[in-house]
Amino acid sequence: MSDKLKRVAIIGSGNWGSTIAKIVGNNIKKFGTFENEIKMYVYEEMIDGKKLTDIINQEHENKKYLPGHKLPDNVVACADVAESAKDADILLIVLPHQFIERTCSTMKDQIKRTAFAVSFSKGFYVNKDKKVELISAVINRQLDIPCYVLMGANIANEVAAGTFCEATVGSRNYEHAQLIKGLIQTDEFRIVIKPDTEVIEVLGALKNIVAVAAGFSDGLGFGDNTKAAVIRLGLKEMVKFCEEFFPGHHPQIFLESCGVADLVTTCYGGRNRRVAEAFVKTGKDIKTLEEEMLNGQKLQGPDAAAEVMEWLKSKGQTNKFPLFSAVHDICERRLEPKLLLEALRHHPEYW
Numbered sequence: 001m002s003d004k005l006k007r008v009a010i011i012g013s014g015n016w017g018s019t020i021a022k023i024v025g026n027n028i029k030k031f032g033t034f035e036n037e038i039k040m041y042v043y044e045e046m047i048d049g050k051k052l053t054d055i056i057n058q059e060h061e062n063k064k065y066l067p068g069h070k071l072p073d074n075v076v077a078c079a080d081v082a083e084s085a086k087d088a089d090i091l092l093i094v095l096p097h098q099f100i101e102r103t104c105s106t107m108k109d110q111i112k113r114t115a116f117a118v119s120f121s122k123g124f125y126v127n128k129d130k131k132v133e134l135i136s137a138v139i140n141r142q143l144d145i146p147c148y149v150l151m152g153a154n155i156a157n158e159v160a161a162g163t164f165c166e167a168t169v170g171s172r173n174y175e176h177a178q179l180i181k182g183l184i185q186t187d188e189f190r191i192v193i194k195p196d197t198e199v200i201e202v203l204g205a206l207k208n209i210v211a212v213a214a215g216f217s218d219g220l221g222f223g224d225n226t227k228a229a230v231i232r233l234g235l236k237e238m239v240k241f242c243e244e245f246f247p248g249h250h251p252q253i254f255l256e257s258c259g260v261a262d263l264v265t266t267c268y269g270g271r272n273r274r275v276a277e278a279f280v281k282t283g284k285d286i287k288t289l290e291e292e293m294l295n296g297q298k299l300q301g302p303d304a305a306a307e308v309m310e311w312l313k314s315k316g317q318t319n320k321f322p323l324f325s326a327v328h329d330i331c332e333r334r335l336e337p338k339l340l341l342e343a344l345r346h347h348p349e350y351w
């Protein structure tokens with residue numbers, strides 16, 4: 001690789017995108033091993049009569065998605081995604097997965113041939129023919145550059161506040177993985193590199209489905225033992241999915257931050273759990289609750305359940321994943337939330 005300083009762009013500026021901008025901006029200032037300025041693509045919106053990009057560039061704070069945290073002044077908000085990505089050597093893609101395909105297609109003509117991307121997005125992509133793809137594969141297909149992943153037990157507000165946590169970077173390219181680690185690791189945010197890219201990404205998407213089940217369990221008032229059973233059975237389905245469709249990974253991968261740790265944090269702390277609990281308690285539908293409770297943030301679990309069901313249907317394997325199926329059916333109101341218990345009671349684990 002050349003000695004010229006590498007340029008970094010951040011595509012996305014939600015709760016996690018802004019947190020990553022805070023970390024990466026500070027690291028770049030501290031170490032001086034990358035170009036100082038980082039363009040951050042912001043999906044433009046008006047907040048109290050002001051453009052969000054202007055608020056970020058003048059006040060150095062994303063008042064909507066990460067209020068209360070200053071962003072370093074080398075992070076420059078830009079509403080034009082192609083302009084943000086132009087000349088970047090490293091693209092950190094932190095968009096809700098629903099927007100990846102369209103956003104990548106807008107910036108693909110500006111991508112440096114030697115660049116690489118890192119996806120932080122959790123979910124799957126289903127095209128109009130119902131074909132399911134990994135998000136990293138969509139990025140790779142659209143931008144024609146390698147795409148690695150970062151997944152882990154990371155609730156953005158806690159990471160932004162600097163409490164200790166860890167994440168897993170999935171990359172089979174040693175040199176690129178070291179660059180990613182150098183950009184993102186801090187004393188409080190520790191990075192472990194593993195060469196199991198696809199499975200790491202899949203775990204990040206699947207755990208949100210289990211978090212929805214955990215939220216249903218909380219909403220139904222089932223208590224800690226039941227929730228632990230939900231988490232364990234959910235983990236078994238996550239492992240089974242990986243074994244069935246992504247064979248060849250290292251079994252210890254489930255013990256990394258992207259595995260059991262992310263599952264635990266999301267079943268206790270995340271937005272998917274919270275909205276699922278409210279779904280049971282209020283009887284409102286998921287879209288309404290997303291709008292009422294999340295102030296523009298996006299839910300991932302219910303969509304991930306629908307995407308996984310498409311995947312399983314195409315393989316004729318829906319019956320092997322009763323917890324995932326029940327979550328999808330409950331979100332779609334084809335099943336009463338209390339019937340989650342039936343999926344647990346009759347789980348193949350007990351056959």
Ligand SMILES: NC(=O)c1ccc[n+]([C@@H]2O[C@H](COP(=O)([O-])OP(=O)(O)OC[C@H]3O[C@@H](n4cnc5c(N)ncnc54)[C@H](O)[C@@H]3O)[C@@H](O)[C@H]2O)c1
Nearest residue numbers: 013014015016017043094095096099121122155156297298
């Ligand atoms: N927030 C977390 O704690 C966290 C932690 C780890 C991973 N993640 C993952 O990171 C990804 C990004 O989540 P987030 O928390 O940064 O976002 P978010 O849910 O906080 O915010 C939604 C973002 O989507 C943008 N947006 C809305 N409509 C859009 C459109 N049409 N096109 C492009 N962008 C649009 C909004 O401007 C906003 O930046 C998700 O896949 C999520 O699962 C989130």
